[in-house]
Amino acid sequence: FRNEISPRQHLLRQREFTQAEAQLFLSKEQKENFEAFEEVKSEKLPFWNEQLQKDEKEPALISLQEAIDKKILKNKAYAWSLYLVYNIFTQVGIPKEKIRLRQHWSDEKAFYADDAWDLEIELNSFGWTECCGVHDRTTYDLTQHAKFSKKDLSVRLDSGEKIVPDVIEIA
Secondary structure, eight states: OEEOSSOOTGGGSOSEEOOOOEEEEEOHHHHHTOTTHHHHTTOEEEEEOHHHHHTTOOOEEEEHHHHHHTTSSSOHHHHHHHHHHHHHHHHTTOOGGGEEEEEOOTTTSOTTOSEEEEEEEEETTTEEEEEEEEEEOTTHHHHHHHHHHTOOOOEEOTTSOEEOOEEEEEO
């Protein structure tokens, strides 16, 4: 649950609303070699990265594999997560031409985020509006929780290696 502390934009942002959230806990190797990515790598999504925004260009419709190859996206698990949210929104009936994936600018994203993208929908009354955020939060959250709770939040991989997992958050 999340409280919106400053109501804006008429009924679009109310004081309180329910928010669904998922967190994927992954090793760095799992992020790079995410198996489910292979099934969706040829899917094309409307990416509006920081450079396109600065150049005042439209989003580019490119495949997830091309986004990885061109380093628009940093890892396969993150690419799959963006596809997941895009697919959910199109499956509930949002027209593809009304959706874009906008990368947060370097000075806009949280200091601990490795990357941050929002799924935005173009609304008739309010223009482009964030409806879902996908953030690579690295190990920051678990490291901080462990530090202040004095609890070990690491996990042991099949290899026996002990790590603090990275978190990809979909909210």
